[in-house]
Structure formats: C-alpha cells, structure tokens
Amino acid sequence: MFKSALIISLFLVAVVRAADESQSQTTKYLNEIKPDGTYSWEFGTSNGIDAQESGLGGVQAAGSVKYTAPDGSPIQLEYTADENGYRPIGAHLPTPPPIPDYILKALAYIESHPFKRIQLKN
Template structure:
C-alpha cells in the first residue's frame, strides 16, 4: 500500500512540475540586427526551450526550436523560409502516405508516351 501511495504521489509531483511553467526563466538571449537587413536571434529558458533563427528580413530565414512536449516527447523542429515557402523538418511531423504502385506506373507511362497536341483549324 505504501509503495502504491509513494508511486502515485511521485507521479502527481512530476505532473504538477511539468504543468507549471509559469516560473520559467530566460537563461540565454541574443538579438542582432544589422544595417544590411540580416539578423539573428536565439534564446533559451529554464524549462528546456531553445530557439534560434537567422536570415535576411523579407528574403529568407532558417532556424530551429527544441522543447519537450507535455507527454514528455522531445521535439526538435528545423525550418527554412525562402522563395520556396516555409519548409519545416522534424521527426514529429506527419508524413504523407506512400504513392501507390499503380499511380507510379501510370505516371511512368504518361512520361514515356507524351501527348501530342492537336492544332484545330481556324
């Protein structure tokens, strides 16, 4: 009985500590903005959040963020943003299902047999 009570109380303390992040403090902070429009910043907090980014304002950016999800999963996200849009990368992000074989075969056939356009008379 005592072991069960001890385990339950330790679990509750862990949950309460994880849920209360209002006391988190900034442990590192850096912010640089240059005259040519380039910039970089980074920060870290006592509850394990680390983030950084650098780039040229309005042109491109690259950065990352690391933290622990409420379920205890470590999250690491890297990203770039440029003329190709926002491109996040991380093991926690969903991935599309594989393309079925019949679609791949159809695409290969279409590529091997291009359509010849028909010119209509005016």
C-alpha cells in the same frame, strides 16, 4: 507511515512544480539586426525551450526550435523559409502515405507517352 506520506507529498509537489511552466525564466537571449537587413536571434528558457533563427528580413530565414512536449517526448524542429515556401523538418511531423503502385505505373506511362500538342488555326 509519516515518512512515506512526507516523501509522497514532496514528490507530488515536485511533479506539480515541474509541470508549472509559468515560473520559467529566460536563460539566454541574443538579438542582432544588421544594416544590410540580415538578422539573427536566439533564446533559451529554464524549462528547456531553445530556439534560434537567422536570415534576411522578408526574403529568407532558417532556424530551429527544441522543447519537450507535454507527453514527455523531445521535439526538435528545423525549418527554412524562402522563395520556395516554408519547409519544416522534424521526426514528429506527419508524413504522407506512400504513393500506390498503380499511380506510379500510370505516371511512368504518361511520361513515356508524351501528349502531342495540336495547333489550332485561327
């Protein structure tokens, strides 16, 4: 009985300790800024967070981050940010529902029947 209580107690301590991320440490840190405005950084932590980014300051950036979500699922996000906006990619991100058939048919009709512009005289 004492042995099972000890094993259960040790298991609970290990679980609580694993959930406490305030004790995590930085295991990797790189940061480089070049005179031409390009940069890159990378870091990792003992609790499994890894991130990196490179780009041209204020113009474009590309990077990724991965970690484990509180529910235990792995999260991996890749992103690009430039003149076309911020574009994240990840299996965990929500996706829009498919476009209904009647909308697709309406768009095809509109495309095949272009609107003729009317020039008004001043």
